[in-house]
Amino acid sequence: MESLQQSSLTFATKFPSFCSFSPTPNTFKFLHPFPSSAIPLTATTPKRISSFVPKAAASTAAFAQDIGDVLADVSIFTATGQSVKFEDLWDQNEGVAVVALLRHFGCPCCWELAKALKETKERFDSAGVKLIAVGIGAPNKARILAERLPFPLDCLYADPDRKAYDVLGLYYGVGRTFFNPASAKVLSRFNELREATKNYTIEATPDDRSGVLQQGGMFLFKGKQLLYAWKDEGTGDHAPMEDIFDICCKVPVA
Numbered sequence: 046m047e048s049l050q051q052s053s054l055t056f057a058t059k060f061p062s063f064c065s066f067s068p069t070p071n072t073f074k075f076l077h078p079f080p081s082s083a084i085p086l087t088a089t090t091p092k093r094i095s096s097f098v099p100k101a102a103a104s105t106a107a108f109a110q111d112i113g114d115v116l117a118d119v120s121i122f123t124a125t126g127q128s129v130k131f132e133d134l135w136d137q138n139e140g141v142a143v144v145a146l147l148r149h150f151g152c153p154c155c156w157e158l159a160k161a162l163k164e165t166k167e168r169f170d171s172a173g174v175k176l177i178a179v180g181i182g183a184p185n186k187a188r189i190l191a192e193r194l195p196f197p198l199d200c201l202y203a204d205p206d207r208k209a210y211d212v213l214g215l216y217y218g219v220g221r222t223f224f225n226p227a228s229a230k231v232l233s234r235f236n237e238l239r240e241a242t243k244n245y246t247i248e249a250t251p252d253d254r255s256g257v258l259q260q261g262g263m264f265l266f267k268g269k270q271l272l273y274a275w276k277d278e279g280t281g282d283h284a285p286m287e288d289i290f291d292i293c294c295k296v297p298v299a
Contacts, residue, residue, distance in 0.1 A: 105274045112213070113137075113269025119208045121179060124187040124201040131209070134202075135175045138268045141296050142175040143289055146210060146261040149181040150190045150203075151250025153242045154231055154281035155261070159196050160241040165286060166197065172293045176200050181207055181259055182251035193244040205251065207259055215276055216260040225279030234281075265289060267296055 109115070117132035135142035145162055147155035162178055169176045179202045180187055187203040190196055204210065210217070231238060250257065263284035265273035273292050275284035 105271050107214070108271055108274060112271055113266060116209065116212050117269060119212055121209060122184045122187075122203045122205070124184050124191055124198045124203060126184040129202070134177055135266070136268065140175060140266075140268060141173060141293065142177055142266050143169060143293070144264045144266065145176075145178045146204075146213070146215060146263070147178060147180040148259055148261045148277075148280065149249075149251050149256045150186040151182070151247055152257070152280070153238060153245055154283075155180060156190065156194060156245055157231075157234065157238045157241040157281075158261075158283050159190060159194055161237070161283075161286060162200075163194070163196050165290075166200070168290065169293070172290075174293050177202065179204050179209060181205065181210070181256040182249065186249050186251055189246060189249040193246060193249075194241070205253065205256075207256065210259055210261075213262060213264065213274075213276075215262045216278070217258055219258060221260050221278070222258050222280055225282070227277070227282035228279035230283075231281030263289065265292055272296065 117130065117137060119131050120128050121131070123129055131144075145158065147158060149155065159178060162176060166176050178196070178200055180190065182203055183205050184203045187201050188198070191198050191201050260277040260279065260282075262277055263273070263275040264271065273289065275288075277283065
């Protein structure tokens with residue numbers, strides 16, 4: 046078994062961008078190799094970059110009671126390019142849905158999460174729970190992940206403008222992406238990450254590079270009622286899957 050130190054070294058070799066980040070006043074490189082047009086750290090950088098504010102990862106208390114109604118009206122895209130609203134993704138009265146918001150389709154940690162979701166989909170189906178995975182990038186980027194991982198297209202959606210992420214208030218920023226202590230959790234899942242990224246390609250990264258600063262989250266709804274909410278504190282800080290199943294098994298499905 047590899048020691049944590051050995052795992053860290055191997056991880057750094059395969060994904061140097063997670064470990065060799067060194068910003069300058071004018072440039073910001075997220076992954077390597079990357080097109081030369083890195084995002085400048087200037088006034089044009091999106092204003093949604095947030096400072097680090099520690100919060101409980103899994104709590105519905107921070108969300109408005111009508112968050113389900115607000116999210117229902119948000120439009121995203123299927124992996125094949127059709128526009129669709131959240132209210133059309135599951136029964137808004139009694140249907141139970143797990144909504145996993147990945148980071149971007151070129152994020153190795155999101156390939157790991159997508160693989161875990163795919164492997165547990167049968168369990169969700171047996172519980173009558175709809176699985177919905179959303180990622181940042183255009184639909185063609187979603188298809189890259191779906192084809193190379195692979196992942197079921199009918200469960201995968203693209204949110205290139207990060208509309209759902211904004212509605213749900215998911216974390217965004219340089220600190221969250223690269224320097225949050227919660228990101229270290231990924232080192233304990235090194236083997237899973239390595240397995241999930243066998244066919245990984247950086248081509249799945251969104252053309253709008255600002256999307257790589259976005260963090261994800263996991264949400265469980267019954268109709269429009271929010272039952273569970275997890276906001277990733279940092280890159281790879283995914284919700285414990287067993288927590289999701291514990292709640293799913295207690296929710297009666299119509």
